[in-house]
Amino acid sequence: MHDAAGHVPVLSAEALHYLNIDPAGTYVDCTAGGGGHSELIAERLTTGRLIALDRDPEAVERVRQRLAPYPAAQAICRNYAELAGALAELGIKTVEGILVDAGLSSCQLDDARRGFSLQAEGPLDMRMDATRGVSAAAWLREQTRESLMQTLRAYGDVRPARRIAETVIARAHAGRLNTTGELRQAVCDALPFVHGEPDEVRTVFQAIRIAVNDELNALRTGLTQMIDALAPGGRLAVISFHSGEDRIVKQAFRSASRVQRELFPDGRVAQTHPPRLRVLTPRPVSPSETERRANPRAHSARLRAAERLPEEGGPQ
Numbered sequence: 001m002h003d004a005a006g007h008v009p010v011l012s013a014e015a016l017h018y019l020n021i022d023p024a025g026t027y028v029d030c031t032a033g034g035g036g037h038s039e040l041i042a043e044r045l046t047t048g049r050l051i052a053l054d055r056d057p058e059a060v061e062r063v064r065q066r067l068a069p070y071p072a073a074q075a076i077c078r079n080y081a082e083l084a085g086a087l088a089e090l091g092i093k094t095v096e097g098i099l100v101d102a103g104l105s106s107c108q109l110d111d112a113r114r115g116f117s118l119q120a121e122g123p124l125d126m127r128m129d130a131t132r133g134v135s136a137a138a139w140l141r142e143q144t145r146e147s148l149m150q151t152l153r154a155y156g157d158v159r160p161a162r163r164i165a166e167t168v169i170a171r172a173h174a175g176r177l178n179t180t181g182e183l184r185q186a187v188c189d190a191l192p193f194v195h196g197e198p199d200e201v202r203t204v205f206q207a208i209r210i211a212v213n214d215e216l217n218a219l220r221t222g223l224t225q226m227i228d229a230l231a232p233g234g235r236l237a238v239i240s241f242h243s244g245e246d247r248i249v250k251q252a253f254r255s256a257s258r259v260q261r262e263l264f265p266d267g268r269v270a271q272t273h274p275p276r277l278r279v280l281t282p283r284p285v286s287p288s289e290t291e292r293r294a295n296p297r298a299h300s301a302r303l304r305a306a307e308r309l310p311e312e313g314g315p316q
Contacts, residue, residue, distance in 0.1 A: 009036030
């Protein structure tokens with residue numbers, strides 16, 4: 001199964017395995033992208049329903065066309081950090097399964113106009129929803145050397161962050177950083193001792209993209225709403241490509257799978273809440289060697305899954 005741009009959706013067999021699709025269930029693909037995962041879910045439904053979300057209006061239009069043969073599927077433009085509101089508007093109280101394929105889609109990466117590509121020249125935009133927020137170029141003009149340095153370290157694990165931040169910010173403030181090529185060149189110029197294009201080009205692009213789209217905060221907010229939306233026995237599967245994303249998913253699953261205690265100011269236990277999730281993947285699931293060879297973009301993918309437990313005293 002290939003997506004709209006000819007790419008294979010990552011970890012699709014594993015995601016479907018953990019979602020354990022009920023043909024009569026309601027499912028949400030929170031990151032529809034090219035529609036590959038969405039179609040795999042939709043074709044397994046009979047009387048069920050699929051809601052395909054994406055914050056990118058262009059992706060939503062693509063997915064609507066792809067899902068046209070499936071009357072039980074609909075695509076809507078919404079950030080998964082707004083999942084609760086989206087489901088309420090649709091009259092959906094709980095769902096049987098939710099899938100998240102975090103980060104950048106292949107369609108976005110391959111479109112030079114969007115400003116994500118390291119190779120293709122384009123405007124330095126990087127917004128997943130180009131109708132909201134500010135472009136990466138505008139965002140960089142608002143940063144200081146120190147703030148960009150923190151972003152590069154936190155979101156890209158960039159070691160020579162100070163050297164790169166100095167060069168990038170100087171050029172941004174001078175109005176000389178408006179295209180992807182200019183950002184790539186700024187990183188290279190900051191590291192003149194590196195032969196060829198440094199690995200930091202990729203991690204700098206990644207860090208700026210994550211910051212411009214506030215991706216990690218959206219994931220934290222979204223995961224809380226996703227867990228709330230699951231029916232007892234419902235499954236949540238999350239595919240991540242960045243260590244920061246995977247860490248957030250791991251922590252959310254771990255917290256929701258443990259007893260939670262509310263304390264009085266003096267430290268006494270005021271109330272306890274039973275676990276809400278059962279973690280299905282003690283360790284993240286990685287792509288097979290076959291998938292990594294066939295699709296290099298799958299190399300860093302990690303999947304974690306969990307199942308919603310029945311409410312205490314509720315139906316089993």
